[in-house]
Amino acid sequence: MxxxxxxxxxxxxxxxxxxxxxxxxxxxxxxxxxxxxxxxxxxxxxxxxxxxxxxxxxxxxxxxxxxxLSRLQDGPGTGQTLRSLALPFLRDLVSETSETVLLTVPAGLSALVVESLDSPHSMRLSFAPGTLRPLHAGASAKALLAFAPQDVIDRVLGGRLERFTPGTPAKATLRTQLARIREQGYVVSRGEVDPHAVAIGVPVLPRGRLACALSIAGPEHRFDGNRAHTEVRALTAAARALASRIEDSARTLPAPPYSTT
Structure with a gap:
């Protein structure tokens, strides 16, 4: 009004x-x-x-x-189709990493959790499908933000960045992090949204266009030593395989919302 x-x-x-x-x-x-x-x-x-x-x-x-609202965020049929394509890879990642696995998509200035499979451990992080997470904090979100259009990045950096923990990045830090994520193709976050939580995220880029992100999350005590490097390899392989599956299904899947070109 x-x-x-x-x-x-x-x-x-x-x-x-x-x-x-x-x-x-x-x-x-x-x-x-x-x-x-x-x-x-x-x-x-x-x-x-x-x-x-x-x-x-x-x-x-x-x-x-x-x-x-979910229909508006998801686009007609996109979320259900993407979920179906991704589920085999999500299940394999849970089996391989024993951590909670997330499938997220961009939804305006947020990351929307499309699917979440829980870790078999009794101590785990849980995320309900339909959860919206801020794009500026956490691996599942920053893997999307780094490959979003420049106007989306500018809007996030130009707005107020809510601080959830002392580890939530400030604007200058976030800007540097996004450049590093684009360079290395993955992100590791520690305690940015949930204290004592670690998450690793990678973008899924069929034909160079951002479709979604895959990530794992768990308590920090399970990510000692070089474990993060092992999980990055598993996530990267799954993201490439899912990108190929999306490309094969391009006739039935609407165009991804963001392009990296």
Missing amino acids: PGAPRSSSFARGLNVLAAVVDGGPQRADEVAARTGLSTSSVYRFVRRLVDDGFLEADGHGTYRVGPR
């Missing part, structure tokens, strides 16, 4: 929706802390947003992006 005051009910509802879109799945009290609204007000807004399909509840008090 043009000219609507930021204190209007409409604006507050948008703030609640934006909190979940930007911050990923959250409880109502977390949304309240992020938006400055009372928890009772947040509940009132999320009920309407759930009814309208913009958010969905997981049955445990957590709200995430709903089907109406």
